[in-house]
Amino acid sequence: MNFRxxxxxxVGAIGMLAFVLVFNFFLFRIVDSDPLAKYRxxxxxxxxxxxxxxxxGLDGSKWDQFRRYISETVRLQFGYSTDSGRPVLEQIADAxxxxxxxxxxxxxxxxxxxxxxxxxxxxxxxxxxxxxxxxFSMVFYAMPEFWLGMLLLVFAASRTGWFPTGGxxxxxxxxxxxxxxxDRAEHLVLPTITLVLAYLGSYxxxxxxxxxxxxxxxxxxVARAKGLRDxxxxxxxxxxxxxxxxxxxxxxxxxxxxxxxxxxxxxxxYPGLGLETYDAIQANDLPxxxxxxxxxxxxxxxxxxxxxxLLGVLDPRIRRA
Amino acid sequence: MQHAGxxxxxxxxxxALAATALTASGLALAGAGTAGGQETVTFTVATxxxxxxxxxxAGFLVIDFEVWNLQYSSVTNMAADDFSIxxxxxxxxxxxxxxxxxxxxxxxxxxxSDGEPLTAEDVAYTINRSRDEEWAxxxxxxxxxxxxxxxxxxxxxxxxxxxxKLPALTVYILPKHIYEPMDADAAYExxxxxxxxSGPFTVAEYRSSxxxxxxxxPNWWGPEPAMDQVIIRIFESSEAQYQALVAGEVDAIDEVPxxxxxxxxxxxxxxxxxxxxxxGFIELAMNAGCMEFGDGHPALEDVRVRQAINHAINRQExxxxxxxxxxxxxxxxxxxxxPEWDFEPSEEEELGYDPERSxxxxxxxxxTDEDGDGVRSKDGRDLRLRxxxxxxxxxxxxxxxxxxxxxxxxxxxxxxxxxxxxxxxxIGQGEYDLFxxxxxxxxxxxxxxxxxxxxxxxxxxxxxxxxDASWCNEExxxxxxxxxxxxxxxxxxxxxxxxxxxxxxxxxxxxxxxYDDLQAVRQDRWTNFSRQPAExxxxxxxxTSPSYLTIERVGAGDDAGGEAADGxxxxxxxxxxxxxxxxxVVGALAVIGGGIFLINRRRRTADERE
Numbered sequence: 001m002n003f004r005x006x007x008x009x010x011v012g013a014i015g016m017l018a019f020v021l022v023f024n025f026f027l028f029r030i031v032d033s034d035p036l037a038k039y040r041x042x043x044x045x046x047x048x049x050x051x052x053x054x055x056x057g058l059d060g061s062k063w064d065q066f067r068r069y070i071s072e073t074v075r076l077q078f079g080y081s082t083d084s085g086r087p088v089l090e091q092i093a094d095a096x097x098x099x100x101x102x103x104x105x106x107x108x109x110x111x112x113x114x115x116x117x118x119x120x121x122x123x124x125x126x127x128x129x130x131x132x133x134x135x136f137s138m139v140f141y142a143m144p145e146f147w148l149g150m151l152l153l154v155f156a157a158s159r160t161g162w163f164p165t166g167g168x169x170x171x172x173x174x175x176x177x178x179x180x181x182x183d184r185a186e187h188l189v190l191p192t193i194t195l196v197l198a199y200l201g202s203y204x205x206x207x208x209x210x211x212x213x214x215x216x217x218x219x220x221x222v223a224r225a226k227g228l229r230d231x232x233x234x235x236x237x238x239x240x241x242x243x244x245x246x247x248x249x250x251x252x253x254x255x256x257x258x259x260x261x262x263x264x265x266x267x268x269x270y271p272g273l274g275l276e277t278y279d280a281i282q283a284n285d286l287p288x289x290x291x292x293x294x295x296x297x298x299x300x301x302x303x304x305x306x307x308x309x310l311l312g313v314l315d316p317r318i319r320r321a
Numbered sequence: 322m323q324h325a326g327x328x329x330x331x332x333x334x335x336x337a338l339a340a341t342a343l344t345a346s347g348l349a350l351a352g353a354g355t356a357g358g359q360e361t362v363t364f365t366v367a368t369x370x371x372x373x374x375x376x377x378x379a380g381f382l383v384i385d386f387e388v389w390n391l392q393y394s395s396v397t398n399m400a401a402d403d404f405s406i407x408x409x410x411x412x413x414x415x416x417x418x419x420x421x422x423x424x425x426x427x428x429x430x431x432x433x434s435d436g437e438p439l440t441a442e443d444v445a446y447t448i449n450r451s452r453d454e455e456w457a458x459x460x461x462x463x464x465x466x467x468x469x470x471x472x473x474x475x476x477x478x479x480x481x482x483x484x485x486k487l488p489a490l491t492v493y494i495l496p497k498h499i500y501e502p503m504d505a506d507a508a509y510e511x512x513x514x515x516x517x518x519s520g521p522f523t524v525a526e527y528r529s530s531x532x533x534x535x536x537x538x539p540n541w542w543g544p545e546p547a548m549d550q551v552i553i554r555i556f557e558s559s560e561a562q563y564q565a566l567v568a569g570e571v572d573a574i575d576e577v578p579x580x581x582x583x584x585x586x587x588x589x590x591x592x593x594x595x596x597x598x599x600x601g602f603i604e605l606a607m608n609a610g611c612m613e614f615g616d617g618h619p620a621l622e623d624v625r626v627r628q629a630i631n632h633a634i635n636r637q638e639x640x641x642x643x644x645x646x647x648x649x650x651x652x653x654x655x656x657x658x659x660p661e662w663d664f665e666p667s668e669e670e671e672l673g674y675d676p677e678r679s680x681x682x683x684x685x686x687x688x689t690d691e692d693g694d695g696v697r698s699k700d701g702r703d704l705r706l707r708x709x710x711x712x713x714x715x716x717x718x719x720x721x722x723x724x725x726x727x728x729x730x731x732x733x734x735x736x737x738x739x740x741x742x743x744x745x746x747x748i749g750q751g752e753y754d755l756f757x758x759x760x761x762x763x764x765x766x767x768x769x770x771x772x773x774x775x776x777x778x779x780x781x782x783x784x785x786x787x788x789d790a791s792w793c794n795e796e797x798x799x800x801x802x803x804x805x806x807x808x809x810x811x812x813x814x815x816x817x818x819x820x821x822x823x824x825x826x827x828x829x830x831x832x833x834x835x836y837d838d839l840q841a842v843r844q845d846r847w848t849n850f851s852r853q854p855a856e857x858x859x860x861x862x863x864x865t866s867p868s869y870l871t872i873e874r875v876g877a878g879d880d881a882g883g884e885a886a887d888g889x890x891x892x893x894x895x896x897x898x899x900x901x902x903x904x905x906v907v908g909a910l911a912v913i914g915g916g917i918f919l920i921n922r923r924r925r926t927a928d929e930r931e
Binding site: 083084085086091094150153154157158159161164165166167168171172173174265266267268269271275276278279284 | 361363365371373374510528529530531532534550552554555556557558560561564565567568569570740742
């Protein structure tokens with residue numbers, strides 16, 4: 001039974017990946033763009049033109065292109081960026097650590113703070129804490145991310161000089177050791193705060209709602225009847241059960257880490273995958289977009305799979321169903 | 322006990338997060354004071370454009386040229402003031418009597434940044450190879466040249482046709498020892514990060530969409546610059562870039578948005594605005610359709626219709642309202658970065674704003690509004706034109722004005738916006754009537770003038786030419802050939818002026834305006850920036866980037882308290898941007914207030930339900 005559950009989820013994930021793979025090919029070919037456009041105005045011999053077309057995998061029929069695309073993608077060969085001419089994978093590998101750091105850290109903080117706020121709010125709905133916490137997280141949830149980032153940039157960087165306005169490191173100095181770590185951390189602060197504030201609300205709300213749902217459950221009455229203190233009832237009985245709906249949300253959030261944070265990275269000129277995506281869109285860089293889209297979709301599919309399997313472990317009812 | 326422990330741990334976790342944030346900011350303030358062990362003086366420039374490649378054979382973006390201007394010397398230089406010829410790698414030169422041969426004598430003891438000697442061989446190699454392989458940034462200069470290294474310091478350059486540009490020879494001379502091992506393709510694919518140059522700075526590090534860092538060349542032959550390194554930082558938004566300037570993270574920025582530029586005042590403030598002109602212009606181009614190619618509206622083949630469109634446009638209003646005054650109304654094309662080539666129409670030729678004259682010309686051409694629906698037509702065809710613009714460009718703000726003015730004279734337009742690549746393709750297929758785009762000229766007018774010869778009109782979509790107005794004029798073509806070999810500068814200027822007049826009167830373009838490049842610099846830190854050309858030009862991203870050698874630090878040696886002073890600089894400046902800040906604060910209050918209101922309401926209804 002357990003095996004069948006896992007098997008079904010695995011097949012589902014693989015199917016999803018296959019779909020993404022195919023969809024990806026057609027998605028970016030709908031865009032009518034000329035990869036040779038940037039070479040316009042230069043002297044291009046016929047051979048050179050043919051070579052460029054071949055290099056970017058644009059020769060042959062659509063069917064040939066499709067077959068080549070599939071066989072290359074499954075071997076993780078994504079070709080060359082039409083914008084920079086560098087290998088796509090190399091370019092992604094450069095940006096990936098920055099993104100993992102920024103989005104990873106902020107996701108962890110967001111989840112921790114969001115769940116805590118949500119649990120506490122949901123436990124005493126209507127309390128002063130609930131009203132201010134929910135209000136706080138909703139306001140920032142509703143705020144456009146770029147605007148929030150811009151506010152922080154103006155007031156916490158530009159006007160006050162507390163933090164750098166962008167980038168990942170101080171370029172004017174050659175830092176090492178501890179001072180390098182501090183410098184990196186400084187550059188992370190504002191984008192992290194932006195991301196945390198912008199996404200806090202979704203966790204807080206989900207957690208609050210599921211907390212509210214558990215409030216009327218019989219096992220809580222039983223726990224209280226046992227004479228447990230209110231905080232213990234909450235920590236040991238209510239929170240673990242209320243957490244279940246958040247598990248998928250959390251897993252999926254980690255899937256999004258690989259996608260980067262386009263808006264925030266753009267505001268803070270932070271060279272991660274989000275910025276790469278933004279630049280690739282602007283430059284009509286198909287191979288780059290294709291790879292970015294594929295990788296982030298794949299991460300999401302895996303995260304989703306992890307959530308499904310984890311839920312199966314955590315909640316026996318799901319396995320049975 | 323156990324529970325209490327767990328509780329406090331979770332509290333500590335939150336507290337720890339807050340502490341990290343505080344420490345980081347504390348260190349940011351403290352860090353500046355301790356950092357100055359062996360002080361590296363850095364001049365940081367910000368731009369919003371990422372380099373495509375730093376390979377001088379293949380790149381073509383403005384930022385690339387800024388890097389090469391610093392990394393490579395050319396045989397002769399262009400003066401900061403007026404682009405006149407100055408010694409470069411060559412300290413002197415001699416022109417033969419027939420004007421076809423120039424003998425350059427190089428400076429003594431020249432070396433590449435890696436210590437290899439820089440000789441006549443390198444010069445001859447660059448000229449000859451760039452001609453043979455048609456290197457994009459060299460070919461226009463070297464296509465007719467042949468160079469021979471006579472000895473270590475002597476290069477003899479011969480041109481096959483008279484060349485008015487000589488003896489000026491301004492192409493980047495590349496290191497033979499780096500490029501010789503590469504065949505044509507390898508050279509073209511080269512990443513340009515070898516860092517071997519003969520200019521004041523050479524590339525030390527480049528990260529795409531982040532920065533280019535250039536270090537001082539120990540073997541540079543010219544005047545010593547005031548900084549050890551130059552960093553060109555790449556920002557994604559011009560707003561963020563401006564904020565970095567205010568914060569003091571960068572020393573100079575390019576492409577300041579008009580709205581911000583408006584708020585900057587010349588004077589003693591930390592930040593100084595610089596509006597510099599180097600001939601960049603925006604035009605409303607028309608498909609004059611001289612080659613039976615594409616599907617342009619036939620009305621535009623008639624010069625009277627094209628002139629009528631010129632008369633319908635109020636250029637001064639565009640300058641005032643789109644550029645906020647940072648430019649001048651356009652006349653003909655501007656073929657050179659130097660204003661000495663600009664064309665001024667005589668009073669009777671002038672195609673100024675005159676809707677009545679416009680209507681007259683359209684009537685004369687047979688395009689009349691007989692049924693009174695506000696649309697002119699002729700032989701059953703309406704004079705309705707497609708108008709394309711580029712959404713990301715500042716010039717897109719002109720579109721609605723132009724649509725209205727053309728509508729006023731009975732020419733309705735269908736507007737569509739296209740990305741640059743797409744619009745290039747559409748123009749290449751000749752499937753347009755009107756579009757708004759622009760050009761930025763070089764110093765010598767030849768290249769821009771060449772684009773409007775008949776030879777550049779597209780007749781085959783797979784090999785598009787440069788003439789994006791599909792405009793042919795035999796007289797213009799003949800004059801073009803004539804100026805190309807005219808060695809008398811005065812005579813050449815007359816010929817070019819006549820070409821510009823023909824272009825203006827025949828009106829394949831309505832040149833809307835010549836715009837200023839809007840830049841800003843930290844004048845509290847650096848002084849003595851060089852405008853190129855003198856008085857009117859920009860201080861950065863100009864033709865030969867002279868500022869990097871002329872700037873001086875303000876109060877050098879007083880840098881320990883730099884960070885604190887920067888903070889002060891920022892607040893000094895706060896008055897100028899007050900409007901923006903107030904708007905932001907009001908917006909924030911509105912959002913927060915609205916949020917609280919909604920939440921309270923929701924809570925009230927929840928209470929009622931209970």
